[in-house]
Amino acid sequence: MILLDTREFDHPIPLEMAVDTFKKLSGDEVIHMIHRREPIPLFEIIERNGGRYLSCMSEEGVWHIYITRSPTLDLEVYRV
Numbered sequence: 129m130i131l132l133d134t135r136e137f138d139h140p141i142p143l144e145m146a147v148d149t150f151k152k153l154s155g156d157e158v159i160h161m162i163h164r165r166e167p168i169p170l171f172e173i174i175e176r177n178g179g180r181y182l183s184c185m186s187e188e189g190v191w192h193i194y195i196t197r198s199p200t201l202d203l204e205v206y207r208v
Contacts, residue, residue, distance in 0.1 A: 132161045135190070146170050150179060150195060159195040160206070166191050184208050 132149055134142035142163055147170070149159050161167075166183055174181050174195055182194045182203035194206045 130157065130159045132159055134161060134163050143167060143170055143173075146193075146195070147173055150174060150177070150197075153179070153195070153197045156198045156201050157196065158201065158203070158206070159193075161191075161193040161195065163191045163193060167193065182206065 130149060132145060134145055137145070142161075146159065146161055146167065150173075153159065166185070170193070171181055171183070179195055179197050180199070180201075180203065181196075183191060184207050185191050186208045192206075192208045194203045196203065
């Protein structure tokens with residue numbers, strides 16, 4: 129799993145970091161992105177480029193986004 133904690137960065141840096149990391153993903157690798165808000169524009173980019181994601185908010189109000197290129201990997205196992 130690739131941890132990408134973007135909570136300390138302002139737009140557009142988190143989006144750029146996630147897209148750059150997504151471009152390098154292979155196989156069953158998963159990005160675990162931690163963010164202050166739900167990055168809706170990122171989801172569109174992921175889907176357009178053959179990826180999948182799971183987005184969930186923790187009780188503390190922090191977003192955890194799991195991203196993969198694998199069509200079969202069960203992202204639900206990562207749910208917060």
